[in-house]
Amino acid sequence: MSRPTGRLVYMDQPEKLEMREFEVEEPEPGGLLTEIVRANVCGSELHIWQGKHPEVKNGALGHEALCRVLETGDGVETDYAGQPIAEGDIVAPVYYITCQSCPACLDGEFHLCENAYQYWSLSPEEPPHFHGTFATHYYVHPKQYFFKIPDGLDHGIAAGANCALSQVLFGLDRVDLGYGETLLVQGAGGLGLNAIAVANERGAETIVVEGVDQRIERAKAFGADHVIDLTEQETVAARRERVQELTGGVGADVAAELTGVPEAFAEGIHLLREGGRYLGDGERESGSHHRIRPGVADAEEHRNHVSGAVSAVVSTEGARLSRYTRGCIPVR
Ligand SMILES: [Zn+2]
Ligand SMILES: [Zn+2]
Known part of the structure; x- marks a missing residue:
């Protein structure tokens, strides 16, 4: 037949x-x-x-x-x-x-x-x-x-459960995002929106860094607690200051780079608290690179935040982290 x-x-x-x-x-x-x-x-x-x-x-x-x-x-x-x-x-x-x-x-x-x-x-x-x-x-x-x-x-x-959501879940499990913690979300694209939803489910507070109006509105609709607009806070120092204000002067417990932009990865480290955890989950183009300053003495203003206590979970390309699912989890 x-x-x-x-x-x-x-x-x-x-x-x-x-x-x-x-x-x-x-x-x-x-x-x-x-x-x-x-x-x-x-x-x-x-x-x-x-x-x-x-x-x-x-x-x-x-x-x-x-x-x-x-x-x-x-x-x-x-x-x-x-x-x-x-x-x-x-x-x-x-x-x-x-x-x-x-x-x-x-x-x-x-x-x-x-x-x-x-x-x-x-x-x-x-x-x-x-x-x-x-x-x-x-x-x-x-x-x-x-x-x-x-x-x-x-x-x-x-x-979106089989890709964006599972990638974010897997990544946030790896950095052990927990109740009452602050999650800094770099980028409010598909991954960022899912990260906001997952953070809300876990009782974490979110600070979203984004520069596109439409995405900022979408992030708020997904329940973002705070938004740092890249067009208003134009420098890393300004964004760091705002994160400090929002976190009682200590920095974010966890940051997630979900943009695929190498500069964002380098920046995120500086927005963490001492001992914070960093997730690199954006899909960076192969061959892309950016200079980072991991040394304690490199930048006085970042001294406490670039200490050896900052742990990074980095995938060479985000897709590798997405090879995981634990089924469909309803996101409200
Ligand atoms: Zn995908
Ligand atoms: Zn195998």
């Missing part, structure tokens, strides 16, 4: 997109065939489209999405949290593989799986063709975790 066909967006070279049509194949054992319910345009997609992404230069596009299960492969009875799964269910699939056999996986560091990107953005010529979510259909491979979305959860919120 002939199979239906579906369409997908393919990028052969930067800024050149075309629509392609392929037959929709049956899922292999352990996999799923899904149809796309909602696909977000992630910041990474813009980097890929512009030819600036460190790993992906062409192929099928799209990875942040919600999918409806059309067919389950042999052996698939539950999602990766153990919930029963059936045709028609809405799932959030992570977009990488957790192979469970490479050294990183065997050490329990699933986010560093060496085979993670085995299928991501492959050429659509390679079966089963539907490797990206800017498409009518999407294949979930064996060992590609997926999680059922609870009924009643807004699709607009849940569609």
